[in-house]
Amino acid sequence: MKRGSSRVRGYATATVLVLVGWQIAASALGTRALPSPVDTARALTAALGEDLLRHLGVSAWRVLVATALGLVLGAPAGLVMGRSRRLDAVAGPLVFLAYPVPKVVFLPVLLVLFGIGDGPKVALIALIVFFQILVTARDAARGIPPSAVLSIRSLGASRRQVLHHVVVPAVLPDVFTALRISTGTAIAVLFFSETVAGTDGLGWFIMDAWTRISYAEMFAGIVVMALLGVAIYEALEILEARLCRWTRAGAQTADQG
Amino acid sequence: MAEVEVEGLRVTYPGAAPVVALDGLDLQVAEGEPIAIIGPSGCGKSTLLLALAGLIAPSAGAVRVAGESVVGPRMRTALVLQDLGLLPWKTVEQNAGLGLEIRGVDAAQRRGAVSRVLDRLGLSGFGHAYPAELSGGMRQRVALARALALEADVLLMDEPLSALDALTREDLQDLLLDLWLQRRHTQVLVTHSIEEAVFLGKRIVVMTPRPGRVAAVLENPEMGERTYRATETFLHRCVALRRMLESEGALAHERMDGARAEA
Numbered sequence: 315m316k317r318g319s320s321r322v323r324g325y326a327t328a329t330v331l332v333l334v335g336w337q338i339a340a341s342a343l344g345t346r347a348l349p350s351p352v353d354t355a356r357a358l359t360a361a362l363g364e365d366l367l368r369h370l371g372v373s374a375w376r377v378l379v380a381t382a383l384g385l386v387l388g389a390p391a392g393l394v395m396g397r398s399r400r401l402d403a404v405a406g407p408l409v410f411l412a413y414p415v416p417k418v419v420f421l422p423v424l425l426v427l428f429g430i431g432d433g434p435k436v437a438l439i440a441l442i443v444f445f446q447i448l449v450t451a452r453d454a455a456r457g458i459p460p461s462a463v464l465s466i467r468s469l470g471a472s473r474r475q476v477l478h479h480v481v482v483p484a485v486l487p488d489v490f491t492a493l494r495i496s497t498g499t500a501i502a503v504l505f506f507s508e509t510v511a512g513t514d515g516l517g518w519f520i521m522d523a524w525t526r527i528s529y530a531e532m533f534a535g536i537v538v539m540a541l542l543g544v545a546i547y548e549a550l551e552i553l554e555a556r557l558c559r560w561t562r563a564g565a566q567t568a569d570q571g
Numbered sequence: 572m573a574e575v576e577v578e579g580l581r582v583t584y585p586g587a588a589p590v591v592a593l594d595g596l597d598l599q600v601a602e603g604e605p606i607a608i609i610g611p612s613g614c615g616k617s618t619l620l621l622a623l624a625g626l627i628a629p630s631a632g633a634v635r636v637a638g639e640s641v642v643g644p645r646m647r648t649a650l651v652l653q654d655l656g657l658l659p660w661k662t663v664e665q666n667a668g669l670g671l672e673i674r675g676v677d678a679a680q681r682r683g684a685v686s687r688v689l690d691r692l693g694l695s696g697f698g699h700a701y702p703a704e705l706s707g708g709m710r711q712r713v714a715l716a717r718a719l720a721l722e723a724d725v726l727l728m729d730e731p732l733s734a735l736d737a738l739t740r741e742d743l744q745d746l747l748l749d750l751w752l753q754r755r756h757t758q759v760l761v762t763h764s765i766e767e768a769v770f771l772g773k774r775i776v777v778m779t780p781r782p783g784r785v786a787a788v789l790e791n792p793e794m795g796e797r798t799y800r801a802t803e804t805f806l807h808r809c810v811a812l813r814r815m816l817e818s819e820g821a822l823a824h825e826r827m828d829g830a831r832a833e834a
Contacts (some may be wrong), residue, residue, distance in 0.1 A: 461652045461653070462656060462658065463651055466669065466673070467626055467644060467647075468625075468644050468648070469673045469674075470643075470646070470670075470673055471670060477656065480658065483658070483661075552727045558661045560661075560701045560703065563703050563704050
């Protein structure tokens with residue numbers, strides 16, 4: 315509880331700082347390209363009354379589905395690669411060949427394959443998250459101390475039980491870290507892909523406002539996109555606190571000691 | 572209760588340059604007997620324990636526990652490794668009950684057994700703590716709790732106390748002795764410490780450097796009381812064991828090991 319309220323206070327302070335800085339910058343520059351927070355708020359309220367919520371929904375849907383897909387495909391693949399030397403020998407080089415390639419360059423290919431709807435955007439983000447999670451899960455699974463596995467095997471654990479009691483929990487904190495890092499990339503790629511093709515989503519909303527020289531509306535879109543990022547990040551934090559309680563337990567004793 | 576028999580055990584680790592860890596090792600541990608195994612680093616002590624636990628298949632020879640050939644993990648054999656094998660993501664209760672959980676004992680029964688064992692080991696009230704929140708001595712107790720919850724009749728331990736400070740270590744040695752006196756399980760303790768071997772081993776098995784086999788056995792029938800440590804017999808036994816180790820060329824290694832551990 316304490317942690318939660320101090321977090322809220324932190325966010326409140328940061329918001330005030332950003333708003334003040336924004337106001338100062340807007341007054342100092344005196345350009346239409348940087349509307350004041352008040353003008354933006356007004357545009358935001360107006361846009362929310364029209365179709366901004368719909369665009370937010372479309373974008374949130376895309377990024378969530380894509381992240382879930384990347385996670386569901388990447389984590390098990392990484393675990394298997396990390397625990398099976400034979401499979402790793404085959405799949406490892408493939409992965410490391412593909413990992414450094416910026417996946418964004420495949421957007422045109424995906425557009426050709428999936429049209430201009432949700433398909434290519436979801437596929438692109440999922441691809442990026444997939445590799446991030448795959449590589450993290452693989453390394454984490456490899457790093458599990460052999461003694462942890464020996465101990466549980468001496469208790470008669472089957473392969474499935476080793477996976478359930480040791481491998482999955484061991485990689486979970488690392489997977490969450492990778493997820494949080496991917497979120498930033500995912501939203502950036504979402505913006506980019508929505509500006510390239512299609513007629514919906516926050517990326518499209520922002521660029522559309524830009525072409526209409528409606529800068530307050532454009533900033534309203536930027537604010538909503540930022541909030542989407544914060545919301546996903548926070549959701550991951552809460553989920554991690556729930557699922558990886560022991561990592562906080564260790565940190566607490568370290569603090570005390 | 573169960574006796575342990577090892578006959579002509581040979582264990583080879585495969586690879587580009589195969590390593591023979593154990594060769595022609597013979598060992599008999601009577602039902603309910605506590606023995607200690609001591610020897611230079613790399614003499615295959617840990618390999619021997621893994622073979623007894625059914626986690627390594629012999630390349631040659633035989634391992635039998637309670638008259639049955641060991642081909643895999645056995646229900647009532649408990650293994651405590653040097654780093655204890657506690658899972659950081661499980662609470663004390665869950666760690667202690669892990670063996671029962673894996674064997675499919677239902678949650679209610681598990682809770683009963685685990686809480687009895689935690690009580691016995693002075694851990695009641697810590698059931699919901701994570702290992703990271705405990706001291707080294709308490710973690711050690713959790714590892715023992717797991718073994719006791721299984722009602723193990725063979726307890727295999729690989730330098731379980733080596734990470735503890737001297738006082739906690741004696742405390743845990745006393746606990747191990749008490750548990751053995753009470754339960755009379757067959758116990759194989761691998762240790763680097765001469766005093767620990769003499770305190771906890773009714774027989775002390777000295778192993779040769781790689782490939783490991785039994786070099787000598789020191790009878791130590793007087794063990795079995797906490798006060799043994801303060802007796803002259805104990806000191807003489809320690810000196811005798813030290814001489815045996817010296818003649819095996821083990822002590823030079825041991826000193827280097829100690830220096831590394833302190834560094």
